[in-house]
Amino acid sequence: MTIAKNTICLWYDKDAEEAAHFYASIFPDSCVGAVERAPLDFPGGQQGDVLVVHFTVCGVPCVGLNGGPIFPHSEAFSFMIATDSQEETDRYWTAIVSNGGAESACGWCKDKWGLNWQITPRILTDAMAQGGDVAKRAFEAMMTMGKIDHAAIEAAVRG
Incomplete structure (x- = not known):
């Protein structure tokens, strides 16, 4: 197996394979690849335990x-996942939070393994990129939210 030039390595207690399968079930362009087992006992594990899992999240190679x-x-x-609709935002947010995760503020949530996710609508990032009053209004609206509400951001952009 050839590893990509730049691969994100995520440390898990013992559930990397479960996490990888979960992410692959939710996000497009995601999959689980090779699973490598420990050739010897190691601190926190034994020979034969799953040690490394190769997976991809939205096209980004991870270990x-x-x-x-x-x-x-x-x-x-955190992983920052760009969304194009309220339905897509809701789907990712709900999948993460309802699988033992936790809600946070401003589009952030945490999965049950403690990994942080920003479920971020493009309408928000586009508004922030405009700068000025549009960015101020969008930012002010976002600061009151957990999961981002597309309609509220659109209204803030319009003023």
Whole structure:
């Protein structure tokens, strides 16, 4: 197996394979590839345990490493998933949160493994890119939200 030049490595306690299959079931252009097992016992695991899982999330190559509980995920890393409709935003948000995840603010949520996701409508990022009053209104509206409401952002953009 050839690994991509730039691959995101995500540390999991012990559920990298379950997480990879979950992501592949939700997001387009996502799949699970090779699963590698530990050739020897290691801190936090035994020979034969799943050690590394190769997977892709929305076209981005990733490796899930089952390294034990020593390094938990934090908000310092997140996947930012661009959406084009309220239905798409709702689908991703609900899938993550209803599978043991947690809601957060401003389009962020956390999956049950502690990985952070930004479910971000393009209407929001487009408004922010315009700058000025449009960006201020869109930002102000976003700051009141958990899951992003497309209609509310559209209304803020219009003023």
